[in-house]
Amino acid sequence: MKVYLDNAATTRMDKEVFDAMLPYLRDEYGNPSSMHDLGQKARAAVEDARAKVAALINAKPAEIIFTSSGTEANNFAVKGAAYAGKRKGNHIIVSSIEHFSVLYSVRMLAKDGYEVTYLPVDKYGMVNPDDVTAAIKDKTVLISVMHANNEVGTIQPIAEIAKIAKSKGIPFHTDAVSTAGSIEADVEKMGVDTLTLAANQFYGPKGAAALYIRSKTRIVPLLHGGVQEEGRRAGTEDVASIVGMGAAAEIALKGMAKNSAYTTKLRDKLIDALKTKIPNIYLNGHAVDRIPGNINICVEFIEGESMLLFLNMEGISASSGSSCTSKALKASHVLTAMGVDAALANGSLLLSLGKNNTEEEIDYVIEKLPPIVERLRKMSPLYKKP
Numbered sequence: 001m002k003v004y005l006d007n008a009a010t011t012r013m014d015k016e017v018f019d020a021m022l023p024y025l026r027d028e029y030g031n032p033s034s035m036h037d038l039g040q041k042a043r044a045a046v047e048d049a050r051a052k053v054a055a056l057i058n059a060k061p062a063e064i065i066f067t068s069s070g071t072e073a074n075n076f077a078v079k080g081a082a083y084a085g086k087r088k089g090n091h092i093i094v095s096s097i098e099h100f101s102v103l104y105s106v107r108m109l110a111k112d113g114y115e116v117t118y119l120p121v122d123k124y125g126m127v128n129p130d131d132v133t134a135a136i137k138d139k140t141v142l143i144s145v146m147h148a149n150n151e152v153g154t155i156q157p158i159a160e161i162a163k164i165a166k167s168k169g170i171p172f173h174t175d176a177v178s179t180a181g182s183i184e185a186d187v188e189k190m191g192v193d194t195l196t197l198a199a200n201q202f203y204g205p206k207g208a209a210a211l212y213i214r215s216k217t218r219i220v221p222l223l224h225g226g227v228q229e230e231g232r233r234a235g236t237e238d239v240a241s242i243v244g245m246g247a248a249a250e251i252a253l254k255g256m257a258k259n260s261a262y263t264t265k266l267r268d269k270l271i272d273a274l275k276t277k278i279p280n281i282y283l284n285g286h287a288v289d290r291i292p293g294n295i296n297i298c299v300e301f302i303e304g305e306s307m308l309l310f311l312n313m314e315g316i317s318a319s320s321g322s323s324c325t326s327k328a329l330k331a332s333h334v335l336t337a338m339g340v341d342a343a344l345a346n347g348s349l350l351l352s353l354g355k356n357n358t359e360e361e362i363d364y365v366i367e368k369l370p371p372i373v374e375r376l377r378k379m380s381p382l383y384k385k386p
Contacts (some may be wrong), residue, residue, distance in 0.1 A: 001331045002315045003361040007293055008150055008178065008352035009319060013244070014203040018245040021205065026239035032237050033228065042239045055208055056249040057176075057195060058186040065229045070177040071101035072199035073211040074223070076233070077173045077194045078105040080219035081142040081159025082114060085171070087245070089139025095119045095127050097149050097339040099175055103333075106144075119145070124286040125154035125338050132161050140170050147176040147185060147195075149333045151321050151350060152285030153294025155179070160201075162191035171217060171273050177201055177209075178291055181252035183258050183260055193217045197243070203355070204248030207239035259355040262291040266353050270362050271295055277370040284348065285337060293353035296321075298344045301383040302376040310372040316365055319350040 004012070024045060031039030031274050032046050047061070054061045067073040082092060095120040106116045117135045119127050127145055136143075143165045146157040158174050165172035173194040176185045180195075181202025188193055191263070194217060198209035213219055225234030252259075274281060280300035299307065304320030311318050321332045331345040351365070377383040 001361065001364050002317075003357070004317045005351040005353060005357070005365065005366055006317045006319050007354035008350060010200045010206060011203045011354055012015065012356060013173050013200075013205060014248060014251055015191070016251060017204055017247045021240045021244040024243050026132060030234050030239075031315075032239060033226070034095040042237075044097070045239060045243050046237055049242045049249075051199070052142050052246035052250045054212075056185075056253050057180060058188050059195065059212050060215065062230075063187075063212055063215055065213060066237060066245075067209045067211055067233060068207055070099075070175070070196050070201075070209045073196040073198070073209050074101040074175055075105050076195060076211050076219070076222040078102055078142065078144055079109065080222055081171045081173065081194065081217075082109050083220040083224045084218040085141030089116050090114045091117070091134065091137045091140040093117045093119060093135045093140060093143045095121060095145045097121055097125055097151075097334045098144065098146055099177070101177060102144055103147070112184065115139075121337050123338055124289075124332060125149050125152045125284070126286060126289075127156050127161070129157055129160045129164060130162050134162075136168055140168070142171050142173065144173040144175070147174045147179045147190075148183075148291050149285070149334060150178040151332055152296045152338070153178075153290035154285045155183075155289045155291065157191045158192065164192060165193075179271060181249065181256070182291060182293070183256070186299075187212055187214070194219070199245035199248050202248050205241045205244040207238060208245040212244070252318060255355070260292045263353050263355060263357070266357055266359065267293055267295055269359075270351065270353075270365060273366040277366070278373050281373075282344070284338065284340065294349040295353070299347045299349060299373055300344060301347070302373065302382045303346050304348045307347075307369075307372060308375050310376070311369065314368045314372070316368060319352070320348050321350055336372065 028041055030042040032043040050064045051061045054064050055206040094106055110116050119131050133259035145156055145161055146206050171193045174192045175196045177198045180186050193214045195212040221232050223234045282298045284296040331342045335345040
């Protein structure tokens with residue numbers, strides 16, 4: 001049996017999405033900036049997709065700027081807001097568990113003279129809004145806190161943090177790559193100024209993402225060149241991928257409640273079974289306020305990479321953390337920020353479920369993972385069977 005439990009890395013494209021994209025990969029090949037019929041057909045397709053993506057997060061179509069990835073959108077949001085606010089100040093606030101596309105962006109800005117405050121998190125990976133308030137300075141020009149963490153799944157109190165930012169007149173960005181299309185990410189309810197989302201996280205194509213920019217929010221373009229995307233993101237649009245993102249957004253919005261409930265049910269079944277069958281394992285992240293498909297556990301006395309190899313031999317695809325850092329072979333910065341011991345953090349395993357998983361697949365994982373852990377522990381000099 002083949003079981004895919006790496007949906008946090010990417011999801012399998014829906015057939016309807018693929019079918020929607022196909023004409024724009026060959027027959028409808030016009031450039032959206034061209035005035036002839038082929039160009040205008042492409043333009044209409046892009047604008048239709050923009051409206052569908054906007055509907056997913058309750059935004060206006062004009063507030064959606066298409067990008068090539070969540071990483072690009074995060075870079076755009078962070079650097080663009082920092083440079084736009086340079087006359088006011090040079091202080092930025094981010095959480096210590098952000099995706100590296102945010103953390104490395106502020107690291108680069110620090111080299112350019114910006115001051116960065118990294119917010120701590122509690123043992124569940126949760127940011128305390130009071131820490132946000134305490135970190136604000138007169139020269140703060142941006143606050144960025146992710147909607148939910150891509151590794152441990154903890155959902156942050158974004159609306160509360162946004163109110164704090166708004167009361168101080170500070171632009172607020174949230175990285176919603178892990179949530180948009182999976183759970184509600186309503187920009188009006190949250191009150192954010194910018195928000196990042198990516199199609200491959202809700203069964204759309206890789207290479208298509210977007211940055212929501214609230215009307216009248218000041219931001220400096222990251223890419224310079226043509227006047228695409230209202231002059232905010234230069235470069236010929238990837239029409240097929242954008243169409244795919246629009247189709248995926250429409251499907252995700254219609255099925256969100258059903259898929260979320262279904263995935264949560266499978267997730268909880270797997271968590272309960274693993275806790276029962278495997279001693280000395282620990283669930284990372286908040287037990288309740290977490291992404292529906294996220295299971296991040298630390299298994300004591302063994303390494304995550306070993307588990308992945310054995311799971312792969314059984315046909316089970318999983319991860320030990322963020323796909324963007326999986327080759328780094330070091331403890332997750334997220335788990336470290338949560339206070340997890342480095343040795344224990346090296347035994348982390350991320351099982352991320354999606355709407356295509358079945359109960360039969362979950363039963364198969366429940367059957368296969370405990371013997372793998374037992375076998376690896378027998379080889380570990382640290383483990384002493386009780």
